[in-house]
Amino acid sequence: xxxxxxxxxxxxxxxxxxxxxxxxxxxxxxxxxxxxxxxxxxxxxxxxxxxxxxxxxxxxxxxxxxxxxxxxxxxxxxxxxxxxxxxxxxxxxxxxxxxxxxxxxxxxxxxxxxxxxxxxxxxxxxxxxxxxxxxxxxxxxxxxxxxxxxxxxxxxxxxxxxxxxxxxxxxxxxxxxxxxxxxxxxxxxxxxxxxxxxxxxxxxxxxxxxxxxxxxxxxxxxxxxxxxxxxxxxxxxxxxxxxxxxxxxxxxxxxxxxxxxxxxxxxxxxxxxxxxxxxxxxxxxxxxxxxxxxxxxxxxxxxxxxxxxxxxxxxxxxxxxxxxxxxxxxxxxxxxxxxxxxxxxxxxxxxxxxxxxxxxxxxxxxxxxxxxxxxxxxxxxxxxxxxxxxxxxxxxxxxxxxxxxxxxxxxxxxxxxxxxxxxxxxxxxxxxxxxxxxxxxxxxxxxxxxxxxxxxxxxxxxxxxxxxxxxxxxxxxxxxxxxxxxxxxxxxxxxxxxxxxxxx
Numbered sequence: 001x002x003x004x005x006x007x008x009x010x011x012x013x014x015x016x017x018x019x020x021x022x023x024x025x026x027x028x029x030x031x032x033x034x035x036x037x038x039x040x041x042x043x044x045x046x047x048x049x050x051x052x053x054x055x056x057x058x059x060x061x062x063x064x065x066x067x068x069x070x071x072x073x074x075x076x077x078x079x080x081x082x083x084x085x086x087x088x089x090x091x092x093x094x095x096x097x098x099x100x101x102x103x104x105x106x107x108x109x110x111x112x113x114x115x116x117x118x119x120x121x122x123x124x125x126x127x128x129x130x131x132x133x134x135x136x137x138x139x140x141x142x143x144x145x146x147x148x149x150x151x152x153x154x155x156x157x158x159x160x161x162x163x164x165x166x167x168x169x170x171x172x173x174x175x176x177x178x179x180x181x182x183x184x185x186x187x188x189x190x191x192x193x194x195x196x197x198x199x200x201x202x203x204x205x206x207x208x209x210x211x212x213x214x215x216x217x218x219x220x221x222x223x224x225x226x227x228x229x230x231x232x233x234x235x236x237x238x239x240x241x242x243x244x245x246x247x248x249x250x251x252x253x254x255x256x257x258x259x260x261x262x263x264x265x266x267x268x269x270x271x272x273x274x275x276x277x278x279x280x281x282x283x284x285x286x287x288x289x290x291x292x293x294x295x296x297x298x299x300x301x302x303x304x305x306x307x308x309x310x311x312x313x314x315x316x317x318x319x320x321x322x323x324x325x326x327x328x329x330x331x332x333x334x335x336x337x338x339x340x341x342x343x344x345x346x347x348x349x350x351x352x353x354x355x356x357x358x359x360x361x362x363x364x365x366x367x368x369x370x371x372x373x374x375x376x377x378x379x380x381x382x383x384x385x386x387x388x389x390x391x392x393x394x395x396x397x398x399x400x401x402x403x404x405x406x407x408x409x410x411x412x413x414x415x416x417x418x419x420x421x422x423x424x425x426x427x428x429x430x431x432x433x434x435x436x437x438x439x440x441x442x443x444x445x446x447x448x449x450x451x452x453x454x455x456x457x458x459x460x461x462x463x464x465x466x467x468x469x470x471x472x473x474x475x476x477x478x479x480x481x482x483x484x485x486x487x488x489x490x491x492x493x494x495x496x497x498x499x500x501x502x503x504x
Contacts, residue, residue, distance in 0.1 A: 416432050
């Protein structure tokens, strides 16, 4: 999937703007080119295009007047684009939900600024779109101005929750002065719906570091119940928060993530799936009941079942029957009456990632609300490639792997490692590269078939990197390691072998 086209030219504007508009944005020194440089606007045949003045929005207006204008724009019954010229647009403490596929194009993040009053309290997303196609937000700055969040909330929320969505571009924007708990840009899909064609590129996203839940960019299939294929997260700068990815064939490249205090710089999510409501066996067939889900499972696909008691229900299986609220698969022997627990997931929703050329760096030393250290990459994306990333000066490990069928090539970790007391990862947090089994009985998250080639680990004289390479001691991984240069101040490599006791 290529990045979107460089110019937009084919639009008849309502009233005040030229018929042809080429590269609406102006260069932005801090984060790259302005609007129009890397994404196309919606199709001219289906979209109304407006100057801001058509809705009474002006840099000269009061916050209340501009808020009324944005209310009217977000209520547009037809897909619409509004162009905000250079200036600072003051707004009231208000949130907006799009009635149609509305897009906002500014004159560049250095030039078009939406500014909120200091200390706004948000209990819903600042701006939200659900089930919309052809949405673009580009070429502007949102100054959140130290907001308050009683609970986790997105700033910009794009979802396929009630219907499919497609062709989203969020590019060349800045979000400044944010706080936690929040997700600055979030894309979600659930109930079997799909969000296709997502591009999040060349943005500058900044918030105050905090140990509560926060992400600068978050993609979620809601435990594998939706689809986000071939998303691209490219060239973003995140200060004070990290990136979460979830979907098929996601590309995460050339991002710069630093200064965060929650989770990891890049978290490739592990999905547990739909909770099992009941399970039964008859005539060599297991039937799992789950909450109703639209288009979730299909006959012939692979699924994983984990966490059920008794454990005979768990494993990876081929679907032989489905309804909206159940899925069936073959098991020769009776696993016994189902007692409790379990999740069922389509195989697997987070897979085929390319994670390349990212810079992950400069955190404090400590743990977050989940007792997790501030590490570089935590990877649960199955069948992924992790290539040419640079992790340095982190409070936790540089690279931690749970996924199977993964290749690590040419990555560098320097001065990574947790110096404090016990954390959730314990000894592995003191390593540059660490290998784990999630311990849930599903091969996808057991670090099977992992290749390490041409990677480097360096202590740099700090004493932080206790291990260059570390394998979780209660599993045997048999990783393919070649041409690496792993160095730690205690051990270069710690590897479990069959029949050999683990020692330092």
